[in-house]
Amino acid sequence: MAGIDERGVLSRRGLLKAAVTGVTILSAATLLEACGAAPAPESSGSGGSAAEGADTGKDIELLRVALPGSLSNLYPGQESGILNYYVAGICMEGLVGVDTSGAIVPALASKVERTSPTTYVYTIRDDARFHDGSPVTADDILHSIEMARDAKASPSTASYWANLDKATKSGANEITLSSKTADEAFGWIPSNVDALWIAPKAAWEKAKNQIGTAQSLLVGSGPYKVTDFAPDSHVELTRVDTWRGTRPKVAKIRFEFIADDNTRLLAWKANKADMSLNVPLAQARQWESAAGTRVVYAADRSYAGLTFNVSAKPFDDVHVRKAIAHAVNRDAIVKNILHGRGQVATALSTPEQFGGLWTPDQATKELAAIPQYAYDLEQAKKELAQSSVPNGFTAALSYPNTGPHLGTAALAFGADLKKIGITLDVKELPIEQWLAELNTFPPLSYMWYFNTTGDPGELASWFLGEGNPAKYTNATITDTMAKAGAESEPAKRAALLIEAQSAQAADVAYLPLWWGQSAIALSSAVGVHDYTSYTLLANWPEHLYAAK
Amino acid sequence: MLAFVLRRAGATLLLLLALSLLVFGLLYLAPGDVARNLLGTRNVTPEALAQIRARYHLDDPFLQQYWRWLTHAVTGDFGTSIRTGRPIGPLMLEKTGITAATAGLAFLLSVLVGVPAGIATAVRRGRWLDRVLVTVSVVGVSAPGFAIGLLLLYVFALGLGWFPIYGTGEGFLDSLWHLALPAVALALGLGAFVVKLTRAAVIRELDQDYVTFARGRGLSEGATLRIVLRNAAIPIVTSLGLMVAYLFGGTVLIEVTFALPGLGSLMEESVLFKDIPVVQALTLAVAFVVSAAAFLVDLSYLLIDPRVRARAVRR
Numbered sequence: 010m011a012g013i014d015e016r017g018v019l020s021r022r023g024l025l026k027a028a029v030t031g032v033t034i035l036s037a038a039t040l041l042e043a044c045g046a047a048p049a050p051e052s053s054g055s056g057g058s059a060a061e062g063a064d065t066g067k068d069i070e071l072l073r074v075a076l077p078g079s080l081s082n083l084y085p086g087q088e089s090g091i092l093n094y095y096v097a098g099i100c101m102e103g104l105v106g107v108d109t110s111g112a113i114v115p116a117l118a119s120k121v122e123r124t125s126p127t128t129y130v131y132t133i134r135d136d137a138r139f140h141d142g143s144p145v146t147a148d149d150i151l152h153s154i155e156m157a158r159d160a161k162a163s164p165s166t167a168s169y170w171a172n173l174d175k176a177t178k179s180g181a182n183e184i185t186l187s188s189k190t191a192d193e194a195f196g197w198i199p200s201n202v203d204a205l206w207i208a209p210k211a212a213w214e215k216a217k218n219q220i221g222t223a224q225s226l227l228v229g230s231g232p233y234k235v236t237d238f239a240p241d242s243h244v245e246l247t248r249v250d251t252w253r254g255t256r257p258k259v260a261k262i263r264f265e266f267i268a269d270d271n272t273r274l275l276a277w278k279a280n281k282a283d284m285s286l287n288v289p290l291a292q293a294r295q296w297e298s299a300a301g302t303r304v305v306y307a308a309d310r311s312y313a314g315l316t317f318n319v320s321a322k323p324f325d326d327v328h329v330r331k332a333i334a335h336a337v338n339r340d341a342i343v344k345n346i347l348h349g350r351g352q353v354a355t356a357l358s359t360p361e362q363f364g365g366l367w368t369p370d371q372a373t374k375e376l377a378a379i380p381q382y383a384y385d386l387e388q389a390k391k392e393l394a395q396s397s398v399p400n401g402f403t404a405a406l407s408y409p410n411t412g413p414h415l416g417t418a419a420l421a422f423g424a425d426l427k428k429i430g431i432t433l434d435v436k437e438l439p440i441e442q443w444l445a446e447l448n449t450f451p452p453l454s455y456m457w458y459f460n461t462t463g464d465p466g467e468l469a470s471w472f473l474g475e476g477n478p479a480k481y482t483n484a485t486i487t488d489t490m491a492k493a494g495a496e497s498e499p500a501k502r503a504a505l506l507i508e509a510q511s512a513q514a515a516d517v518a519y520l521p522l523w524w525g526q527s528a529i530a531l532s533s534a535v536g537v538h539d540y541t542s543y544t545l546l547a548n549w550p551e552h553l554y555a556a557k
Numbered sequence: 558m559l560a561f562v563l564r565r566a567g568a569t570l571l572l573l574l575a576l577s578l579l580v581f582g583l584l585y586l587a588p589g590d591v592a593r594n595l596l597g598t599r600n601v602t603p604e605a606l607a608q609i610r611a612r613y614h615l616d617d618p619f620l621q622q623y624w625r626w627l628t629h630a631v632t633g634d635f636g637t638s639i640r641t642g643r644p645i646g647p648l649m650l651e652k653t654g655i656t657a658a659t660a661g662l663a664f665l666l667s668v669l670v671g672v673p674a675g676i677a678t679a680v681r682r683g684r685w686l687d688r689v690l691v692t693v694s695v696v697g698v699s700a701p702g703f704a705i706g707l708l709l710l711y712v713f714a715l716g717l718g719w720f721p722i723y724g725t726g727e728g729f730l731d732s733l734w735h736l737a738l739p740a741v742a743l744a745l746g747l748g749a750f751v752v753k754l755t756r757a758a759v760i761r762e763l764d765q766d767y768v769t770f771a772r773g774r775g776l777s778e779g780a781t782l783r784i785v786l787r788n789a790a791i792p793i794v795t796s797l798g799l800m801v802a803y804l805f806g807g808t809v810l811i812e813v814t815f816a817l818p819g820l821g822s823l824m825e826e827s828v829l830f831k832d833i834p835v836v837q838a839l840t841l842a843v844a845f846v847v848s849a850a851a852f853l854v855d856l857s858y859l860l861i862d863p864r865v866r867a868r869a870v871r872r
Contacts, residue, residue, distance in 0.1 A: 168605030
């Protein structure tokens with residue numbers, strides 16, 4: 010990007026220093042792998058304001074973004090990593106989208122009406138045009154929905170549409186979706202943060218299940234179009250003039266895929282990028298110390314917690330579960346292992362998912378009303394003494410290699426559990442193997458879940474519903490959750506969700522540990538307004554500006 | 558000669574078949590579930606999961622799955638990548654160039670530097686040049702490629718700014734410039750290996766009686782060395798053939814470090830994802846290249862050594 014950047018490359022005189030530090034980096038990387046966390050940064054709390062630096066009002070000709078992974082296909086229905094969502098979201102729209110507060114907002118539909126608990130009527134806006142200049146019609150949208158539901162065209166997201174009964178054209182500019190059961194979460198499905206990306210019918214037909222590849226580039230109605238894509242190398246998006254909204258300041262965005270964490274950090278230090286997504290928390294201090302760099306943290310709506318299979322011994326005994334709950338020092342985990350980059354979780358819903366009703370701070374207060382288990386080893390011993398295994402037992406707990414902090418936390422509370430007689434056998438698994446193990450309902454397991462929508466019931470409806478990973482059943486909770494599913498008044502629904510989660514807390518089938526944060530790095534020449542956990546899912550280039 | 562070629566081709570085919578069964582079996586047994594990999598930790602209904610499993614025939618018995626793959630593969634249809642949804646042929650083709658260029662460059666570098674260095678050390682056995690080169694090659698053989706890669710990046714790309722940090726570049730010269738560091742990282746280990754092998758082979762020949770005799774006859778050092786090198790060529794060429802296999806293993810780590818979209822990084826991602834069709838096709842392609850290299854090496858014996866030529870003709 011043109012403009013001044015404080016990050017200079019090292020001088021030749023600094024060569025020796027460079028070589029020595031190179032060795033340090035290597036050994037540090039090995040060390041991090043070994044202990045799963047970086048040394049604690051001195052600061053706590055937020056790592057700098059996102060909107061630092063005055064807005065110069067100038068255009069950004071080229072924004073270079075370093076992505077921590079490789080994209081082979083740009084269509085999230087095929088390859089549905091979070092990075093695919095960030096890229097596709099500024100090119101293709103859904104009927105609805107999301108704003109930075111996490112509320113559902115109109116996109117290609119100018120208006121949504123819920124005429125009955127299972128019927129949603131979308132009025133299609135008449136001023137929307139695809140990148141090729143053709144107008145967006147109800148037929149294009151219906152065809153896109155059909156493609157999104159088709160397991161061949163969208164293998165990753167077709168299953169999200171399971172609750173759709175039918176999609177019909179109910180007027181020249183109107184589409185009606187009806188769901189099989191009343192479910193508040195249904196409203197999120199036709200959005201580009203969940204399972205719908207709208208392209209012209211002709212483009213789908215021409216692509217023949219290959220949309221999103223380098224041969225059939227994405228076509229949409231968003232503010233940017235794909236102008237160059239080399240799978241596993243880079244993708245370039247260019248601002249279009251067919252966009253009906255405010256013209257974003259960034260003319261061109263080039264995403265470079267640099268999967269290796271160390272290489273990406275080197276590229277950043279060499280001033281090869283202006284923005285880097287998902288900065289690994291274990292490396293955050295090295296990023297923060299790079300010249301002209303701001304590392305910005307935001308809650309990422311992730312939930313980390315323990316799941317007890319209540320049908321497996323010895324976790325079928327509520328005293329065992331309560332003993333563990335009392336033995337886990339969640340405050341210490343957040344402070345010492347996450348270095349404050351997270352929040353003690355009191356519920357399955359994250360505070361950021363109550364957008365439109367409460368701010369995250371208000372939601373945190375409301376969720377704190379759910380009964381909690383204080384860290385108290387004496388109490389833990391008493392509970393264990395009342396259980397079927399008063400002398401303790403051994404249990405296995407595995408965590409995915411992509412979340413080393415989960416392992417460090419497990420070792421930390423494992424040490425406390427040892428004091429009350431419970432031996433925790435902690436092991437790391439490749440993410441693929443860990444996912445497969447979750448399918449087998451292990452007696453004790455971690456859940457590390459990234460909520461994709463802003464629906465506060467997203468995780469709760471799974472964890473407290475049928476087929477949940479804890480094999481937990483509670484008739485009262487089932488009733489409450491059914492009411493919450495049909496309730497469309499946000500305040501009443503939130504109250505019902507909290508009621509259900511309070512009832513769950515008494516049984517401790519799930520022990521929430523923390524809500525996570527993730528970080529992005531920005532060069533000093535780029536600023537961002539309203540950076541929240543939703544910004545990258547919304548029309549995010551609109552929030553960027555050239556900073557001074 | 559023709560019989561020799563046919564016999565070799567038949568053996569190669571059998572090898573490929575056995576290998577495909579082995580790799581398919583290993584991936585089948587490997588932990589993980591493709592359907593889950595597609596969906597992540599998300600909540601899905603058992604029906605949806607079953608639907609995905611059925612689409613990729615994951616619930617069929619092992620031999621049936623293998624047979625389905627084999628019958629398609631013999632017609633040249635290697636199937637569709639589960640992870641990217643693309644047909645495998647074009648997917649592999651567009652990535653071959655980068656891997657072939659990196660591996661080829663590394664091969665050239667290690668041969669052009671390694672063989673002369675090996676000869677020089679053998680001729681000056683025990684002197685300082687020998688000691689220095691042997692020490693350097695021990696370091697080269699023992700250092701892992703990705704660690705060398707990161708060090709090179711830190712010094713030559715970030716520190717000195719002579720080379721780019723990642724990516725492939727556009728146009729011939731720019732691409733060459735982008736591939737230089739990955740090729741050097743790959744060639745360091747390989748070149749060290751070549752130095753050690755060449756040195757050992759040349760020393761063995763230098764100790765033979767015919768060398769003493771040649772020198773006794775009053776032949777010049779240059780003429781003697783020519784005879785020695787011809788005799789040392791067979792073990793050297795054999796080891797170069799083996800290096801082709803090593804090269805492909807090395808590219809996996811190097812391509813990930815340098816963010817190169819080649820076959821190596823494709824292999825890494827596909828193995829982790831259990832994208833069986835891609836892994837199968839890639840393994841077979843690599844096995845084919847290695848077999849072809851071994852075949853070429855065998856043919857080269859005929860050129861190098863008249864004794865082998867005579868035996869082959871007699872048969």
